[in-house]
Amino acid sequence: MTTDNPKELYLDDLHVGQRFSSGTYRVSEDRMKAFAAEFDPQPFHLDAEAAQHSVFNGLAASGWYTAAVSMGLIVRGPLRLANGLIGLGVEAEWPTPTRAGDSLRVESEVIEITPSRSKPDRAVVKVRSTTLNQDNKPVEIAVAKLLVFRKP
Amino acid sequence: MTTDNPKELYLDDLHVGQRFSSGTYRVSEDRMKAFAAEFDPQPFHLDAEAAQHSVFNGLAASGWYTAAVSMGLIVRGPLRLANGLIGLGVEAEWPTPTRAGDSLRVESEVIEITPSRSKPDRAVVKVRSTTLNQDNKPVEIAVAKLLVFRKP
Numbered sequence: 496m497t498t499d500n501p502k503e504l505y506l507d508d509l510h511v512g513q514r515f516s517s518g519t520y521r522v523s524e525d526r527m528k529a530f531a532a533e534f535d536p537q538p539f540h541l542d543a544e545a546a547q548h549s550v551f552n553g554l555a556a557s558g559w560y561t562a563a564v565s566m567g568l569i570v571r572g573p574l575r576l577a578n579g580l581i582g583l584g585v586e587a588e589w590p591t592p593t594r595a596g597d598s599l600r601v602e603s604e605v606i607e608i609t610p611s612r613s614k615p616d617r618a619v620v621k622v623r624s625t626t627l628n629q630d631n632k633p634v635e636i637a638v639a640k641l642l643v644f645r646k647p
Numbered sequence: 648m649t650t651d652n653p654k655e656l657y658l659d660d661l662h663v664g665q666r667f668s669s670g671t672y673r674v675s676e677d678r679m680k681a682f683a684a685e686f687d688p689q690p691f692h693l694d695a696e697a698a699q700h701s702v703f704n705g706l707a708a709s710g711w712y713t714a715a716v717s718m719g720l721i722v723r724g725p726l727r728l729a730n731g732l733i734g735l736g737v738e739a740e741w742p743t744p745t746r747a748g749d750s751l752r753v754e755s756e757v758i759e760i761t762p763s764r765s766k767p768d769r770a771v772v773k774v775r776s777t778t779l780n781q782d783n784k785p786v787e788i789a790v791a792k793l794l795v796f797r798k799p
Binding site for chain 2: 564579584
């Protein structure tokens, strides 16, 4: 089920298997390089010529840029938690490089809900978010642990 | 051992237990909010008043901003791999919020080296990087899997 409802969600509104689809974001080469210049200044993220001779075989975004863009898509998408998207931790991998001009979107799925034993008003919810490019290749697979509250 | 040598490192230069200390970075409120506005536009990352009533008890950086700043410190620090810092994946957690004005630094340690069975010129190297604030509290603990090459 894809939830397109923009209402704010509480723990009671979530179930394992629930899915959320984000909008799309087009990666601009300028923005991708500006991010790399600030946070990940390596030649294969900044210089197309140098990147040709790297393991990426061409200019590639920083994995952290892919992660940040993915977060932006999720926050602006339908997985709208009433208390916000509060990440306790994440496991991420980048199977395919993000390239300038890519159109990215994120498909998220609730994969585990673990109620807190000590605090009955909350749970840790694992959400797997796959960021796909226009060829449906995964540029990021991230499993986040989110802190989610019950409706007061 | 802290490596302060800026020379470029190959797989053969790395060993389990090897440590690297980054420089420091002072978090500006403006930059932290600009990142949040672009990639993680949630009230507790953007609005001090709203953040007071959130689980963060005050304005907090996006975890992805902490991750990006940490990457910047690592790339500009002594863990300088000849082929670049190529991350296959990462596990990260954010035990303490990053606040405006924090001075962050990263302590990294090689914790595992797994040579490739099929490609003898490379290995996957696990590096645990702890980002600490000025009170030595960890704002991020990240274990990255890096692709590292032998000297040709």
